[in-house]
Amino acid sequence: MGKAGRFACIFVPMALTIASLLCLIMVFAAQISKSNNVEQSLYFFKANTKNFTANPNILPNDNIDNKLLSALQSSASSKELKDFYTVGLWNYCEGDTDAKGVSKTTYCSPRQASFWFNPIDVWGLSNTTAQKVFPNKLQDGLNAYHSVSKWMFAAYTIAFWLTVGEIVVGIFAIFSRWGSFVTTIVSTASSVMILAAAATSTALYSTLAATFDSVLEPYKIKASVGTKMLAVEWLAVAFSLGAGFFWLISTCCCSGKSGKSKKVIVEKTPYTYERVASPYLGAREGGHEGVPHQSMPQAGTAHNSAYEPFRQV
The missing domain is CATH 1.20.140.150 (Butyryl-CoA Dehydrogenase, subunit A; domain 3)
Known part of the structure; x- marks a missing residue:
C-alpha cells in the first residue's frame, strides 16, 4: 500500500x-x-x-x-x-x-x-x-x-x-x-x-x-x-x-511503502540443449569432476569434427 x-x-x-x-x-x-x-x-x-x-x-x-x-x-x-x-x-x-x-x-x-x-x-x-x-x-x-x-x-x-x-x-x-x-x-x-x-x-x-x-x-x-x-x-x-x-x-497498519517486486526465477524449459564435454575436444577449462583434462587435438587430426556434441535435457 x-x-x-x-x-x-x-x-x-x-x-x-x-x-x-x-x-x-x-x-x-x-x-x-x-x-x-x-x-x-x-x-x-x-x-x-x-x-x-x-x-x-x-x-x-x-x-x-x-x-x-x-x-x-x-x-x-x-x-x-x-x-x-x-x-x-x-x-x-x-x-x-x-x-x-x-x-x-x-x-x-x-x-x-x-x-x-x-x-x-x-x-x-x-x-x-x-x-x-x-x-x-x-x-x-x-x-x-x-x-x-x-x-x-x-x-x-x-x-x-x-x-x-x-x-x-x-x-x-x-x-x-x-x-x-x-x-x-x-x-x-x-x-x-x-x-x-x-x-x-x-x-x-x-x-x-x-x-x-x-x-x-x-x-x-x-x-x-x-x-x-x-x-x-x-x-x-x-x-x-x-x-x-x-x-x-495507524501505527500498526498502512505502512505507506509500495510493494517490492519479487525476484523472477526463469526455469529451463524441457527439451533444451546445453553444451557438454566432448571426448574428442576435451573438457572445458578446469575440467569436470571425474573427467580428466585433455588437451585440444591438433588441427587436421582424425579427432577433429565439424560439429560440437550436445546432449538433450
Whole structure:
C-alpha cells in the first residue's frame, strides 16, 4: 500500500483531531462578543437576577439576611444589577430581558486570563456591608471557584496548543508509522488535558450553581449551568479520544511503502540443449569432476569434427 493508502489511513484521526480543535475554539470564543448569537449561547454559568425586586414585601422568607437584602436592593436601585450574567472562559457578559423574555446582551467585560466571576465586584457590592455579610457557604464556594479557575484556564490552554501540535505532527504521519507513533503520544497528552479541563469546569460550575441556588434563592436569584457549553466541551473530549484510538491503529497498519517486486526465477524449459564435454575436444577449462583434462587435438587430426556434441535435457 502506497502513500495514497497511508493518507486514507490517517484521514479519520486527523478529521477527529480537527473536530476536537474546533470545539475548543468554541469554548475559547464563548462570551467574547456581545453581537455574536452563537458565542452568547455558550456559557459555563448563568445568574438570572431578573426576578429580584427592590420591594421587600414580595420576598417573605425567614432565611433572608436583611443586610444582604439591603445591599442588593441598593445595587438594583442604582441599576448596577442587570437581568442576567453569563460567564465564559475569558470574561462575563450582562444584559436585560424584555417583557417577552427576549434577552439582549448590553456589555461584555474585557478578556482576562484565569478569569473568575466575582458577584461582589460585578454587582457593585464592594463598598457595602454585603462584602462582609455574604453567607459563609457562598463565600467559601467563591474562594474555591477562584482557586480552581486558574487551573481550569491553564488546562484548556494547554489542551488547545497540544491539539494544534497534534495536527502539525499528524501531517508527518502520512509518511511513516513512526510519525503515527509520535502523534499518538501527543494525542494522548492532549486527550488527558481536554478531559481534565472538561471534568474540572463541569464539576466547578455545577457546584457553583448549586451554591448560588441554595444561598440566593430566597432573593429570587437563579443560577444554572450552560448545557450547550457542556455539550461542546465533552464533544471535544470524545473527538480527542477517538482520534487517539485511530492514531494508535495507524501505527500498526498502512505502512505507506509500495510493494517490492519479487525476484523472477526463469526455469529451463524441457527439451533444451546445453553444451557438454566432448571426448574428442576435451573438457572445458578446469575440467569436470571425474573427467580428466585433455588437451585440444591438433588441427587436421582424425579427432577433429565439424560439429560440437550436445546432449538433450
